[in-house]
Amino acid sequence: MASVYTYDGSKTLAHDLAKYIIAQQDNALQNGKRFNIAVSGGSLLKALNAGLIQDPELKSKVEWSHWHVYFCDERIVALEHEDSNYGAFKKQVLDPLLEEDGALGPTCYAINESLVGLSENDRIAAEYETLLPDHFDLILLGCGPDGHTCSLFPGETHEYLLEETQKRVAWCHSSPKPPSDRVTFTLPMLESAQALAFVAEGASKQPILERIIEGHDTSLPAGLVTENYQSAVSWFVDEAAVKGVSVKRETYSSH
Ligand SMILES: O=C1O[C@H](COP(=O)(O)O)[C@@H](O)[C@H](O)[C@H]1O
Numbered sequence: 001m002a003s004v005y006t007y008d009g010s011k012t013l014a015h016d017l018a019k020y021i022i023a024q025q026d027n028a029l030q031n032g033k034r035f036n037i038a039v040s041g042g043s044l045l046k047a048l049n050a051g052l053i054q055d056p057e058l059k060s061k062v063e064w065s066h067w068h069v070y071f072c073d074e075r076i077v078a079l080e081h082e083d084s085n086y087g088a089f090k091k092q093v094l095d096p097l098l099e100e101d102g103a104l105g106p107t108c109y110a111i112n113e114s115l116v117g118l119s120e121n122d123r124i125a126a127e128y129e130t131l132l133p134d135h136f137d138l139i140l141l142g143c144g145p146d147g148h149t150c151s152l153f154p155g156e157t158h159e160y161l162l163e164e165t166q167k168r169v170a171w172c173h174s175s176p177k178p179p180s181d182r183v184t185f186t187l188p189m190l191e192s193a194q195a196l197a198f199v200a201e202g203a204s205k206q207p208i209l210e211r212i213i214e215g216h217d218t219s220l221p222a223g224l225v226t227e228n229y230q231s232a233v234s235w236f237v238d239e240a241a242v243k244g245v246s247v248k249r250e251t252y253s254s255h
Helices: 010-031 044-054 085-098 121-131 156-162 203-214 221-232
Strands: 003-007 035-039 067-071 073-075 138-142 169-172 182-185 196-200 233-238
Touching: 003 010, 010 035, 010 044, 010 138, 010 196, 010 233, 035 044, 044 085, 044 138, 067 085, 073 085, 121 169, 121 182, 156 169, 196 221, 203 221, 203 233, 221 233
Parallel strands: 003 233, 035 067, 035 138, 138 196, 196 233
Antiparallel strands: 073 182, 169 182
């Protein structure tokens, strides 16, 4: 069963999320020299900034120079574009790290920007796949109010993404949330992860979390991932996102 950790506010959530990430990092570095992590875009990145960059107790425990950072999904736009997930990660994590004295940053793997705008979207996905490790130590996920995760969207139009069994990265076209063209991890990539953690905050996520956490709704991509990978999955949510949802209230620290 997936674990659901619930918090009163963003700060405590970000703190425990960072503790959880550092535990996965330490675990990976006990067995090797690198920590393979994939991150999503969206609201997750603020929590990473608060927990890994700003938190005075935890920031020194992050071994950035051993981190290899990949993107669970990416919008097919220039990396400097305001919609780029890499760009958003740079703003919330890489740029603030540059301000730290002597800090060595992570190694990041972005899409091949030179192919953006050339109708080479399948190639962008295929090239990105060649960069990926065999497995991830941790994949950090978001969940849209429609139940999408990565750029795996619910509904018939995007079923081809959930049905993909060979490609680990695929081109998502006609995304219902702009921009329209994206690349995304598929289920074969997600299933290789040692651990997967979702972050969802705010009342706008409540109806979908009710369907996922209480209703075990596998028609929603985030629900499917939760049900498929069970004990490898953790959810970090705030009270507003699970108001009225029948779920045992626990925190990661108390686990
Ligand atoms: O479009 C996207 O949305 C999801 C969810 O974002 P959120 O802001 O609602 O948390 C995100 O996980 C994904 O990476 C992004 O491309």
